[in-house]
Amino acid sequence: xxxxxxxxxxxxxxSMFYPMRAGFLQGHRGEVRAVDDVSFDIQAxxxxxxxxxxxxxxxxxxxxxxxxxxxxxxxxWYHPREGESVxxxxxxxxxxxxxxxxxxxIFQDPFASLNPRLPxxxxxxxxxxxxxxxRGSALEERVAELLGMVGLRPxxxxxxxxxxSGGERQRIGIARALALNPRLVVADEAVSALxxxxxxxxxxxxxxxxxxMQLTYLFISHDLxxxxxxxxxxxxxxxxxxxxxxxxxxxxxxxxxxYTEALLSSVPKPDPRVRSQRIVLEGDVPDxxxxxxxxxxxxxxxxxxxxxxxxxxxxxxxxxxxxxxxHLADEIELVGIHG
Amino acid sequence: MPVERQLSAEDLLLEVRDLHVHFPLDxxxxxxxxxxxxxxxxxxxxxxxxxxxxxxxxxxxxILQLVDRPGRIxxxxxxxxxxxxxxSVTVTDLAALRSSSRALRAIRGRHIGMVFQEPNxxxxxxHTVGNQISEVIRLHLGEDEEAARRRGIEMLERVGIxxxxxxxxxxxxxxxxxxxxxxxxAMALVCSPALLIADEPTTALDVTTQAxxxxxxxxxxxxxxxxxxxxxxDLGVVAEMxxxxxxxxxxxxxxxxxxxxxxxxxxxxxxxxxxxxIPNLDFDQDIRLDSIRGMVPDPFHRPAxxxxxxxxxxxxxxxxxxxxxxxxxxGEGGSxxxxxxxxxxxx
Numbered sequence: 001x002x003x004x005x006x007x008x009x010x011x012x013x014x015s016m017f018y019p020m021r022a023g024f025l026q027g028h029r030g031e032v033r034a035v036d037d038v039s040f041d042i043q044a045x046x047x048x049x050x051x052x053x054x055x056x057x058x059x060x061x062x063x064x065x066x067x068x069x070x071x072x073x074x075x076x077w078y079h080p081r082e083g084e085s086v087x088x089x090x091x092x093x094x095x096x097x098x099x100x101x102x103x104x105x106i107f108q109d110p111f112a113s114l115n116p117r118l119p120x121x122x123x124x125x126x127x128x129x130x131x132x133x134x135r136g137s138a139l140e141e142r143v144a145e146l147l148g149m150v151g152l153r154p155x156x157x158x159x160x161x162x163x164x165s166g167g168e169r170q171r172i173g174i175a176r177a178l179a180l181n182p183r184l185v186v187a188d189e190a191v192s193a194l195x196x197x198x199x200x201x202x203x204x205x206x207x208x209x210x211x212x213m214q215l216t217y218l219f220i221s222h223d224l225x226x227x228x229x230x231x232x233x234x235x236x237x238x239x240x241x242x243x244x245x246x247x248x249x250x251x252x253x254x255x256x257x258x259y260t261e262a263l264l265s266s267v268p269k270p271d272p273r274v275r276s277q278r279i280v281l282e283g284d285v286p287d288x289x290x291x292x293x294x295x296x297x298x299x300x301x302x303x304x305x306x307x308x309x310x311x312x313x314x315x316x317x318x319x320x321x322x323x324x325x326x327h328l329a330d331e332i333e334l335v336g337i338h339g
Numbered sequence: 340m341p342v343e344r345q346l347s348a349e350d351l352l353l354e355v356r357d358l359h360v361h362f363p364l365d366x367x368x369x370x371x372x373x374x375x376x377x378x379x380x381x382x383x384x385x386x387x388x389x390x391x392x393x394x395x396x397x398x399x400x401x402i403l404q405l406v407d408r409p410g411r412i413x414x415x416x417x418x419x420x421x422x423x424x425x426x427s428v429t430v431t432d433l434a435a436l437r438s439s440s441r442a443l444r445a446i447r448g449r450h451i452g453m454v455f456q457e458p459n460x461x462x463x464x465x466h467t468v469g470n471q472i473s474e475v476i477r478l479h480l481g482e483d484e485e486a487a488r489r490r491g492i493e494m495l496e497r498v499g500i501x502x503x504x505x506x507x508x509x510x511x512x513x514x515x516x517x518x519x520x521x522x523x524x525a526m527a528l529v530c531s532p533a534l535l536i537a538d539e540p541t542t543a544l545d546v547t548t549q550a551x552x553x554x555x556x557x558x559x560x561x562x563x564x565x566x567x568x569x570x571x572x573d574l575g576v577v578a579e580m581x582x583x584x585x586x587x588x589x590x591x592x593x594x595x596x597x598x599x600x601x602x603x604x605x606x607x608x609x610x611x612x613x614x615x616x617i618p619n620l621d622f623d624q625d626i627r628l629d630s631i632r633g634m635v636p637d638p639f640h641r642p643a644x645x646x647x648x649x650x651x652x653x654x655x656x657x658x659x660x661x662x663x664x665x666x667x668x669x670g671e672g673g674s675x676x677x678x679x680x681x682x683x684x685x686x
Binding site: 178207224229264265278 | 379390391398515516535545548550553554574575577578590598603612614616617619622623625628629635647
C-alpha cells in the first residue's frame with residue numbers, strides 16, 4: 001500500500017439534514033438526518049472505506065465532501081499540496097473551482113453515468129477542455145493516454161458508450177475521474193454493478209492507479225468483502241452516525257461495535273464447510289427522520305442496557321487508532337470474522 | 340466432509356433436459372439457454388450461479404413459461420413430478436404446455452411458487468398486500484374472502500412480518516425492501532408449493548436483511564419440505580444455501596455437483612477462476628485478486644468450440660477452439676463440460 005504522509009481531508013462534525021415538507025403551504029414537517037455529526041480524517045495515500053446499509057448516510061457523506069450539496073453544519077478541512085488549509089463547507093461555487101479539480105468521483109452505475117450521446121473522447125475530455133484548455137491533438141493525446149492507463153484501446157475514443165460492456169464503461173468513468181490528476185477520488189459503490197470476474201479486474205486496476213498516481217480513495221460500499229480487500233481503514237455508519245472507525249484488520253478481526261459484529265456475521269462466506277453462525281438482526285434499519293433515542297442501534301442490539309436508550313454514545317478511541325461509539329465497548333467481547 | 344447424497348427417484352420434483360431458449364432478434368438469434376440439464380429434489384436446494392447473461396434467469400423463467408417475448412423454448416423438456424396426497428405421481432412436461440394454458444396456470448403459483456429479484460417492481464403498487472395474497476388463495480384453493488384473509492395473515496406472520504393483520508391491509512410502498520421481499524415469499528408459499536423458484540431474492544437487499552431472508556428460506560424449507568431452486572450470482576450465498584450447484588456460462592451448464600465438491604474440488608476452469616476471483620474475508624493471505632481475463636462475449640458472437648475457451652488458462656491447443664465438449668460424468672451425479680475430463684469419464 002502507498003505510504004501515508006499527513007492528513008488530506010479532515011471532516012469535523014459534519015451534518016446534513018434534509019427538511020421534509022408537506023401540505024399546501026409546504027410547511028416544515030421535520031427533517032431527515034442523513035448525516036449526523038460525523039468526524040473523521042482521510043490520510044493522504046490511503047483508502048478509507050465507508051460502509052453501511054442503504055440509508056445510513058454513506059453516500060450523503062461522499063456528496064458533502066464533493067460539495068454536490070452544502071452541508072447543514074460542520075467543517076471539511078482540505079489540506080492542499082501547498083498553502084493554507086481550506087474549509088470546503090464554507091466556499092461558494094467560485095471558491096470551490098480549484099478544489100473541484102483535485103477531488104473527483106467515480107459513480108456506481110456505468111450505464112447511467114455516461115452520456116449516451118457523447119463519444120468517449122468528449123466524455124473523458126470535457127473536463128480537460130474546460131479546466132486545462134486542451135484542444136485538438138493535445139486533447140486526443142491526453143485522452144488516449146488516459147484510456148491506455150485504464151486498459152482500454154485508445155482507438156476506441158470515437159465510439160459511444162453503448163458499444164462498451166459494463167466493465168469497460170466503468171473504466172471510462174475511471175479515466176474521466178483521473179483526467180485532471182486528482183488527489184482524492186470518491187468512489188461510490190464503484191464496483192457494485194459489475195460481475196465477479198470484471199469486478200476483480202476493476203479492483204486491481206484501482207489499486208494499480210493508486211500506486212502510480214499517489215491517489216487517495218474514499219471508497220463507499222455496502223460490500224464488506226470488497227472493503228476488506230481494498231481499504232486501509234474502514235468507517236462504519238449506521239443511521240447517519242459513525243459507529244466505528246479502525247484499520248481494516250482490527251475492524252474485521254476484533255470489531256468493537258455490536259452493529260459491526262452483526263454486519264460481519266451477515267456476510268455469506270464462500271465456503272460451504274463454514275456455514276456461518278449468522279447473527280440475524282431483528283427488524284429493519286430505523287427511519288432517519290425518527291431515529292431511536294440514545295444509541296440508534298439499541299432497539300436491535302443484543303447487548304443493549306438501559307443506558308443505551310438514554311445516552312448517545314460518543315465516538316471515542318479505545319485502542320490505538322480504533323474508534324467506537326458504544327457504551328459497552330470495554331465490557332463486551334465481540335466476534336470478528338474468524339469467530 | 341462431502342454431503343451424503345441420498346437422492347431417490349421419489350424425491351425428484353423437476354427434471355430439465357436439453358433445454359434451449361432462443362431470442363430471435365433483428366440483430367440475430369440470441370441463444371440464451373443452449374442445452375441445459377439439471378434436477379431439483381424435494382427438501383434440497385439447487386443453486387444456479389453465473390454472471391449476467393449466462394442464462395440462469397431465463398432457465399428459471401422458462402420453467403413457468405415466463406420468458407419475455409420474443410424468447411421461446413425451442414427444444415427440450417421440463418418434466419415436473421407432481422406428488423399427490425395419495426402417493427401417486429403425475430409427470431407433466433411444462434415445456435410442451437402453452438404459456439396461457441389452463442394446465443400451466445393451475446401449476447403456476449399452486450405447485451411451483453416463484454420469488455423475483457425486485458420486490459419493488461414485482462408487487463402491484465395499487466393493490467394492498469392482502470389483495471395480492473388473497474388472489475392466489477382464492478384462485479388456487481377456492482377459499483372465500485374470509486378464509487383467504489385468515490390464511491393470508493397467518494402466512495404473513497409465518498414469514499416474520501410484524502403486525503400481520505395491520506400490514507395485510509397496507510400498500511406495498513408502505514413497507515421496507517426486506518418486508519416486501521417477505522410479502523413476495525408469503526405469496527409464493529401460501530399454497531404450499533412443492534417447488535420454490537427464487538431468482539436473486541436477496542440481491543436488492545442489504546446484508547443484514549439478506550441474512551434475515553436466507554434464514555427465513557431455510558426455516559421454511561425445513562417446515563414445508565419444498566425443493567428450492569435459487570438463482571444467484573453471489574458465491575457466498577451459494578455456499579450458505581446450496582445442496583447442489585449448477586455453474587452456468589453462456590447458456591450452458593459448465594459444471595454440476597454437490598456444493599462441497601464445487602467449492603473444494605472444482606473441476607471446470609471457469610468454476611476455479613470464479614472461486615479465485617472473489618475477494619474473501621480471510622486475512623491469512625494478502626494477495627492480489629485473480630481475475631478472469633477478457634469478458635463474457637456478446638451473445639451474437641458466441642465463440643466456436645468451448646464457450647469459455649477464449650478466456651481459459653487451460654486451453655488444449657487445437658481442440659478447445661473446435662469442439663464444444665459434452666457433459667462428462669464425475670461420479671456422484673456431478674458433471675463437467677470440459678475436455679480435460681474426457682479420460683476421467685471414460686475410466
